Amino acid sequence: MYHDRLVGQLTMGINDTCLFQYCNEWLHTGFSISPLKLPLKGDLFEAPYLPFHGNFGVFEDCMPGGYGEYVLQKELNKEGINYQSLTPLQKLSIVGSSGMGALCYIPDNKITIPSKFKDLDKIQQAALDILSGKTDKNAGRLYVDSGNSGGVRPKILLQENGSHWIVKFRHINDPIESGKIEYMYSHAAKEAGIIVPRFKLFNDRYFGVERFDLSPDGERIHMVTASGLLDEDINPPKMDYKTLLALTGYITQDHIEVEQQFRRMVFNYYAENFDDHARNFSFLYVDGKWKLSPAYDMTHDSPLGQHATSVGYKANPTEKDFIEAGSSVQMSHKLCSDIIDEVKPIGQLLLAKLKENDYSIVEGNEQQTKEDLNTGRVGFKR
Structure with missing residues (x-):
């Protein structure tokens, strides 16, 4: 329907x-x-x-x-x-x-289970409890509140002042400040010319984005990921950015959208957004045509510790590889170079800020999770 x-x-x-x-x-x-x-x-x-x-x-x-x-x-x-x-x-x-x-x-x-959770901190603790195996008693409520959303991290759908938000919480192995880290990524992406949804921190800790599968008047918008369009699994991930750029051109028939996708590719590599698998690129059908969705799920952490989407099937591409990927979809050498020159320093500055804040590795287990919650210590997987 x-x-x-x-x-x-x-x-x-x-x-x-x-x-x-x-x-x-x-x-x-x-x-x-x-x-x-x-x-x-x-x-x-x-x-x-x-x-x-x-x-x-x-x-x-x-x-x-x-x-x-x-x-x-x-x-x-x-x-x-x-x-x-x-x-x-x-x-x-x-x-x-x-x-x-x-x-x-x-x-x-x-x-259909009525939600009893109103406090975001209580939702976070309930999610940690079920993920650590402590209890399953709130599983149904947490599932309903998640709105069938994907991804590793706990999420809820939330309405605030007429706006619809997806709010994310930390997994048991995530750094305490994972919400602030994702906030920094979205801010840097916006500065790099990438279209992002409206975003903010709830309770100064939980990262939230305004839903882009709903129109301003609340009408639902058809949305498909690159994974869904290509029948491309993400376990294990094997998509290449050349394929994604070609898909973007074919689906949207718009060179501006292709250039935006190229910009996201460059940002993801220079900002080390490793979570760039095929389900983290979506397309919306609006007013009779397809367009890119705003960028989402941009953060450093990845179970693989490397990019999910390759460039020319290379794990460590060079600027030449980025330009070749752009050339494969009729982008000029100059345009590719200009975008790289614009985006590269923003990604590098973001990583420098993360290091400056001393986001270091935390191997999460239940005991450490409790301690981290009490002390506010931050972990950042690199």
């Missing part, structure tokens, strides 16, 4: 893969929800089994990931349900109308 309109029907095929077909009305009045994999035509489409266990990437995007999936599994375990044994359709019915973006699914079997 999209804005109460039927888009099409999903069924499970004999190969344990999803089958999808647009409905006739949508074929005449709608748009392709995933241009590369589900073009707007009346064919019956079958998803490959890999990488999403028989699901289409555009629908996989709606699933909770990381932390959201973890707390959902904990809640379903209480009912004797093994989340991993469910089919993609059963999982999508749990998402129902509660996912990010504009797509909704019927039957809608979403979990």
Whole structure:
């Protein structure tokens, strides 16, 4: 469903893969929800089994990931349900109308548990308790509050003065000041000419961004990640920026958007934003055309300790590699060089500020987590 309109029907095929077909009305009045994999035509489409266990990437995007999936599994375990044994359709019915973006699914079997958390510090502690294995009692509430969002870190959806926010909390192994670190990244990215959502710190600690999958009047916007468009898994990550730049050009048909994506690539490398996997680049369908979403999830920390997206399939690219990537999508040598010259010092200055604040490694365990919360010590994985 999209804005109460039927888009099409999903069924499970004999190969344990999803089958999808647009409905006739949508074929005449709608748009392709995933241009590369589900073009707007009346064919019956079958998803490959890999990488999403028989699901289409555009629908996989709606699933909770990381932390959201973890707390959902904990809640379903209480009912004797093994989340991993469910089919993609059963999982999508749990998402129902509660996912990010504009797509909704019927039957809608979403979990409805009233939230008892009003204090952000209590939400943080509840998340730490469940992630450390201390208790599962708040799993359902934490899942509902997360809004099916992806990513490793705990999140909640929050409304404040008519605005809709995603507020992030630290994982058990994260530095205490992870929110301030991400705030610094977003501030530097904005200075580097990167389009970012409105952002701020809640309680001077928890990083929040205004939701960009909602219009100013609250209407839901169709959103797909690069992972969803390309059927590209992030475990392990293997996307290259040349592919991402080409995808941006193909989807948006706008050289300004391609240049913006190039700028993000350069910033990510010089600012060491290692968490640049395919689910952290999204596209929005607005007013009949595709455009880049604002940049999000920019921070230093990464389980891999290196970039998730390569440049020319090189782990340590040079400026020449950046320029070659830009040239592959018809960007001029001068334009590429100018963007690099503008963005490079901003990324380098950000890293210098982080080092100046002595963000050092903390190996998180439950005991250290409690101590860190009490002392305010900061850890920063490098």
